Amino acid sequence: MTQGAGQGPEVRTPTVRDFRVPAYVHEAGPYGHSADPGEASGPAEDPEGYPEGYTPTQRDLPVINRGDTLQVVIDPETTAAEPSSARPSPLFVVGDVHGYLDELLAALREKGLVDAAGNWSAGTARLWFLGDFTDRGPDGIGVIDLVMRLSAEAAAAGGYCKALMGNHELLLLGAKRFGDTPVNSGAGTATFQAAWLLNGGQKTDMDRLQDHHLQWMARLDAMEEVDGHLLVHSDTTAYRDYGDSIEAVNDTVRETITRNDPDEVWDLFRKFTRRFSFRDEGADAVRSLLETYGGNRIVHGHSPIPYLLGEVGSEDGEDGTGPSVDGPYTYADGLAVAMDGGVTMAGKLLVQELPLPT
Numbered sequence: 001m002t003q004g005a006g007q008g009p010e011v012r013t014p015t016v017r018d019f020r021v022p023a024y025v026h027e028a029g030p031y032g033h034s035a036d037p038g039e040a041s042g043p044a045e046d047p048e049g050y051p052e053g054y055t056p057t058q059r060d061l062p063v064i065n066r067g068d069t070l071q072v073v074i075d076p077e078t079t080a081a082e083p084s085s086a087r088p089s090p091l092f093v094v095g096d097v098h099g100y101l102d103e104l105l106a107a108l109r110e111k112g113l114v115d116a117a118g119n120w121s122a123g124t125a126r127l128w129f130l131g132d133f134t135d136r137g138p139d140g141i142g143v144i145d146l147v148m149r150l151s152a153e154a155a156a157a158g159g160y161c162k163a164l165m166g167n168h169e170l171l172l173l174g175a176k177r178f179g180d181t182p183v184n185s186g187a188g189t190a191t192f193q194a195a196w197l198l199n200g201g202q203k204t205d206m207d208r209l210q211d212h213h214l215q216w217m218a219r220l221d222a223m224e225e226v227d228g229h230l231l232v233h234s235d236t237t238a239y240r241d242y243g244d245s246i247e248a249v250n251d252t253v254r255e256t257i258t259r260n261d262p263d264e265v266w267d268l269f270r271k272f273t274r275r276f277s278f279r280d281e282g283a284d285a286v287r288s289l290l291e292t293y294g295g296n297r298i299v300h301g302h303s304p305i306p307y308l309l310g311e312v313g314s315e316d317g318e319d320g321t322g323p324s325v326d327g328p329y330t331y332a333d334g335l336a337v338a339m340d341g342g343v344t345m346a347g348k349l350l351v352q353e354l355p356l357p358t
Contacts, residue, residue: 089124089159091227095328095339095350096130096166096301099137099202101146103343107351118146120153120161127154128226130301131166131233136200136344140172141208148216165220165253166233166301167272171196173217173257174265176209183266192266200344222253222272223293229354230295234302235278235338237285238271239293246293275303283333290335297335299354304342305329312345328352 092111097104108114115121129147134140147163154161174192182189223232223239223246232239242256243249256264277285278298286298306312306323308331325348329338337356341348 088227089126090122091126091229091354092128093229093231093299093339093352093354094127094129095341095352096132096304096343097137097143097349098132098168098200098344099134099140099143099205100343100349101137101139101142103349104143104146107349111351111353113351114150120150120157120159122154122157122159124158125154126159126226127161128224128231129161129163130231130299130339131164131220132168132301132340133163133166134172134205135168135196135202138202138204140202140205141213144213144216162224163220164224164231164233165217165222165272167269168199169217169220170257170265170269170272171199172201172205172209173214174262174269175201176206176214177260178262178265181262183262185266186270190266192262192269195269218257219254221250223249225293225295227354228296230290230293230298232289232298232300234272234274235276235298235300235308235336236271236274236302237277237281237288238274239289241271244292249293276308278332278336279303279308283335286332286335297337299328299337299339301338301340303338304340304345304347305338306342306345306347308338312342323347325350328356330356 092113094104094107105114105118108118109116113120113122113125113127127150133143133147137143147161150161151163171192175196178192180191180193182191222242223230225231225246239249242252253268256268278300289298290296304312305325305328308329311323323342323345325341327341328350330336331338339350339352341350343349
């Protein structure tokens with residue numbers, strides 16, 4: 001309430017600004033400091049510092065900044081509590097893509113992860129790619145661009161889209177950085193450029209490869225454990241050469257790439273290229289990784305299921321006419337799940353929700 005010159009009291013409706021500080025803060029009243037503690041500085045106040053007859057509301061409470069000593073107690077009945085038994089968001093994994101962008105988009109749409117325009121449509125769902133985005137197929141850079149975009153869109157929606165390092169990411173990085181620089185392959189002299197071309201390297205991918213693609217690939221994790229699933233790219237025990245914890249392995253791989261030594265990166269590529277450990281050595285090989293890094297089951301890509309089963313003579317499928325792949329392949333006493341459906345040999349690009357139905 002204010003007093004105009006030569007006029008009676010003008011009545012106006014109090015606003016939140018008028019009650020910015022309650023009485024328990026050291027001020028004479030809600031209108032600011034008074035020159036005289038005994039002098040009235042505004043309308044009559046109740047003992048709590050509000051005008052007579054005014055009922056405080058929640059919006060009249062003071063704003064408490066981080067670090068302030070005063071605490072505001074919020075009635076728990078007015079706050080929606082998070083259920084302690086809430087189920088986690090759906091978890092999906094994607095096998096090797098190898099440049100087959102159209103097939104990837106179709107598989108993601110089928111699972112409701114993207115809409116018809118290829119935009120993230122799965123809300124808080126979680127999506128993991130198991131590596132090998134390029135080579136052999138027509139549009140590896142398009143695949144990387146899609147995964148990078150979906151990562152941002154999923155995060156904005158409260159979910160996530162993440163990716164692991166595959167041996168073909170290491171191969172493409174090496175071909176770009178080192179080209180024809182000789183490396184010690186363990187079986188004579190080799191080069192990343194020659195190995196990349198031999199393993200399906202596409203000139204169109206190399207022409208479109210930019211620094212932000214290289215930086216993204218170089219920062220990828222090598223392994224992760226999610227909901228009891230140990231996610232890796234390769235079906236090999238060579239991960240143990242790089243650390244005794246998930247964090248140590250990921251750090252060592254990134255540091256190796258950062259040092260930019262062609263022989264070190266080649267050795268990393270060579271070990272990530274190994275396969276069939278879980279098939280040939282059985283469940284003991286799987287358990288050795290689970291005991292070291294955690295999880296109850298390994299989910300991997302890298303070895304195409306038809307190749308893993310011996311249905312075709314090579315990874316490129318020259319001896320096959322299009323194997324039949326219905327879904328992931330579980331083996332090694334149920335402890336390992338293969339996710340590479342053999343899209344490069346006319347198989348199937350797999351996108352699977354975990355855990356697998358029993």
